[in-house]
Amino acid sequence: MDLNGKTILVTGGTGSFGSRFIDRLLAEHDPKAIRVYSRDELKQFEMQRRIGDDPRLRYLIGDIRDLPRLERATKGVDVIIHAAAMKQVPACEYNPFEAVQTNVLGAENIVSAALTNEVPIVLALSTDKAVNPVNLYGATKLCMEKIVVQGNAYAGDVASRFACVRYGNVVGSRGSVVPIFKAQAKTGKLTITDERMTRFWITLDGAVDFVLAALDSMGGGEIFIPKIPSMRVTDIADALAPDAEIEITGIRPGEKLHEVMITEDESRHSIEQAERFVILPEYASWPTVEHEGTTPPVGYRYSSDNNTEWLGVEDLREWADDVTAAV
Structure with missing residues (x-):
């Protein structure tokens, strides 16, 4: 999608993804304006000080x-x-209705505001935690996906179209394992909840690239899922602190051993492409676009433990070294 001359609103614009996305827009595109929408005035001030007085930013x-x-x-x-x-x-677990108000009702507000103002393109960010959720965060993001996808049905004769991207853990984002392990490495002891654990991994720039690619091809109602590598939590510990003592603490409430990005049921209405999967809407009452690709095998499940691409210890060291601290 040509973003030159466009007015773009980024909700959560001062977060890890939002900051990197805005940096890339300013460096690689020429939007008319970028509206940075967030509730933290300090983060906005810090972003403005870091970027400078770019007249395209609001x-x-x-x-x-x-x-x-x-x-x-x-x-x-x-x-x-x-x-x-x-x-x-x-x-989210301790403040459940706060999570519902932000992640669920907030998504409904995004859809409603977009329809009211006839915003042509809306792309929402989801997570592998939304698949077979075992915690409230995942459950709210599942609801968000449903609300955004069905926003296309509410559009009627309005030209607005809605889609989602769904991906795994972002390296270097706030709260991710890399900065946590780097901090623990200084103490000589790393805490791991379960040594069998695996996760999908994507870099911030990889997430931005994927969002930009989804904007190019979305027609409305899709959930786009990147093909990204898995990693073993023990390997990232070895990569960041090979000599550290490992303490096994046990799986935390609301945590899985492995994450899933496509379930067996979702794969029935998905297509596979070279670098991604596309989950197509099941109840599309609106005009859709055709995506080329192949149908996954019957019963296919895309999970972090059955992935065909893995990051080894040396790969993880290289990735971790390339990650800058989140803004």
């Missing part, structure tokens, strides 16, 4: 729970990238 204080504010923020917008969320699993 800093909007606001919460996605606030529909009137979103309606004002989305007026005249061409593209919405919805990255705002409560994503820390313990915080």
Whole structure:
């Protein structure tokens, strides 16, 4: 999608993804304006100080729970990238309705504001935690996906189209294992919940690339899933602190041994392409686009333990060294 001359709203614009996405937009494209929508004035101030006075940036204080504010923020917008969320699993468990208000009702507000202002393109960020969720964070992101996909049905004669991307753990994002292990390495002891654990891994720039690619091909109602490598948590520990003592603490509440990005049921209405999967909407009452690809085998399940691509210790060291601290 040609983003030159477009007005783009990024919710959660001061978060890990939002910051990197905005940096890339400014460096590689020439948007008319980027509206940075978030509720933390300090992070906005720090972003403005880091980037400088770029006339294309607009800093909007606001919460996605606030529909009137979103309606004002989305007026005249061409593209919405919805990255705002409560994503820390313990915080969501301890404050369940706060997570619902942000991740579920906030998603509904995004859809409503986009339809009111006839925003052509809305792309929302999801997570592998939304698949067969075992914690509230995952459950709210599953609801978010359903709301965004079915937003196309509410559009009617409005030209707005909605889709999602779903990917795994982001290297270097706030709360990810890399900065945690790097900090623990200084003490000589790393804590691992279970040595059998595996995870999908993607870099921030990889996530940005994937979102940009999804914008190019979305027609409305798709969930795009990248083909990304898996890693063993013990390998990342060896990569970052090979001489550290390992303490096994046990799986935390709401945590899985392995993550899943496509279930057996979802694979029935998915297609596989060279670098990604596309889950097609099951109940599309709106015009859709045709995506070329092959149908996964019957019963196919894309999980972090049955992946065909793995990162070894040396790969993980290289990835970790390339990751800068999240803004």
